[in-house]
Amino acid sequence: MTAAGDGWADLLIRLADDDLLTGHVLTSMAGWGPELEINIALSSMGQDEIGHARRLYALVIPDPADVERFVYERPAADFRASPLARTYPREWEALLARQYLGETADAARAAVLSQTTRAGFAALLQEMGHEQRYHLDFWSTWLAATCGRSAAAGERVQNALDQMWPLAAVSFLPDSPDATESALGLPGGALEAARRDWAAAVQQACEPLGLQVHEGAVDPAQDQLDVMLGEMRYVYATAPGSW
């Protein structure tokens, strides 16, 4: 499909894989929320993410039938999803931390990527950003609301943040930032600068909530890609050609 080392294609597949897995996580969690509106929100956001993944894959692979095979039949080792996107939380606080960190990183990264000389990609990023503002607002609100519930709730969020932050911290940059910047006509170091600003902004936003951002090691057990692929492929087998 694409050769490794192509900064443009590598970036698109990385972003698309992230959105695909996030869409799967959110739609899988729909139904487990404490009230109907939250389940609708999870489902809606998951649908948005999968729709964004479709758009991104289509920029690399024009034929939808090829995309379907690429998505569902690709070996797990060939997925380029980030460590954060590979997590599959089952608790509210972990989902909250995953999504808050993921959405803020998405927005900060897109602000840089959208300055690309590739006008079509910039327009797509802008439109995706408009849609995801609703997501970021939802997760920001619930992060604050959950932390404010009680000391015990705040502690659970802190534990989830401790779990997710090391993954998020290594997920911001694409695999080859230099190749990405070159392929998109961006100044060298722009992505790393955005990563530093994002990390500082997250720390600043967390402090008023009583949360601390702690450095830590990535837990390999958080990589649940195989589980997610198993679920997606099960559905694919029941309805091939639905991509």
Add this chain to the structure above:
Amino acid sequence: MAVRSGREAGAEVARALQEVEDPELPVSIVDLGMVRAVTVSAGAAVVELVPTFLACPALWLVESEVRERAAGVPGVTQCQVIWRPGGWTGADVTEAGRAALAGVGLVVPGDDGTVRCPFCGSAEVTATSAFGSAVCRSAAFCTTCRTPVEVLKTKAPAGAAPGPVEAAAGPPGPAQPVELRLIPRAASAATGSAPDGYEPDGGAPDGYEAAGAAETRRAGALMPWMNRS
């Protein structure tokens, strides 16, 4: 919508598209503002469409019907549909489209952000959730006639500040400093209580209603009409 060249055939394709409805809404895709251009050249039609929301599940149905309708126009032998991320907003919906949507209880905010209840005309419409029954809709409630109302979500026009979240992608241009904001703790505490996590096997946590109210207020920052009540 622009109709370019192809003269009569192009105009006829454009008219034919007036009959294509959004499968989820009883309104023409033309009145919904989804058709951006129609070109016919040597029997080949090219229709440029913009999605309301990128993840709309009805897009492939729309595309299929566009092809079918275009193929029914004399002189048209093939039709290419091109989807463009064109920054659709509620402002693209025609007056006829707004009227058709209002007929099923779905409101398009006015240019000034005003939302009026499609049933009683009241402006006392309160948001209940930024997420509704489809990716392009939010949920609201008319406090005058006490009827649930759906509101078409609109996207901020290019370059406009969408609300308090300022870390989202902006238009191409000079780099802007990233600013991330959260609800201050005080604002959350003012709701009385917030959710104590969610426990799938333990039922709904107490206090989540109050946090929902916080979400409603927060969502109001994205959709100004939400704060009217």
